[in-house]
Amino acid sequence: MPRGRRAAVRQRRRLRPCDGLELQPEGTRGGGGDRVSNEGNGASADFLLELEAVIRSRAEAAPQESYTARLLGEGIQRVAQKFGEESVELALAAAAGDPRAVRAEAADVLYHLLVLLEGAGVSLAEVLEELRSRR
Template identity: 45%
Template sequence: MTDPAILYRLTEVIEGRKNADPETSYVAKLLYEGQDKILRKIAEESAEVLLASKEQDKSHVIREVADLWFHCLVLLAHHNVGPDDVLNELRRREGVSGLDEKAARKV
């Protein structure tokens, strides 16, 4: 198994760049431009994942999912949450039917 700690290392890099110069840091620029910019990047990367999947190109799918995950980490940083928050939610859902979990949601 590969090193899942990469998510935490990326999170640390993203946190470290929150206050960096937007002229020299892509992460700082995204965060400076705000949530709408980050959401547009996530929408763009999501579409690229879909297209890569339709092409049946596994390496392209992997690259695009990596881009999507990275931008999702930036969004989490924007909201001052991190991978543990998402992992805890997945842990909470573990063993629960997807249909039951969805029916139990308030929103």
């Protein structure tokens, strides 16, 4: 996103990832640099880093206790397939012009992207650095 441009982010008090965890977004941290503007609503790009940490911890959980552990236990091919399925669902929702479905499917895509990155041994910080280098 170009510097100075703001993305509209809808307020969400709780995110429930696929294995039932509840996370409380803490809001945007101060300190410069590009970030997603949350206009005080509690959503921030930092939340994705928090979710990444939760996914990393869930990867070590027993598969019967965690969807994330179960999915990662099925192997990277299954994780990649699931990410692809969710991506197609997002594209279809966008093509249908359904903002509510786009939000829901985009959340699924972000979650499954983070699971895919975990399975591939790539951190979100590495992806963000790659994006930054392309700026």
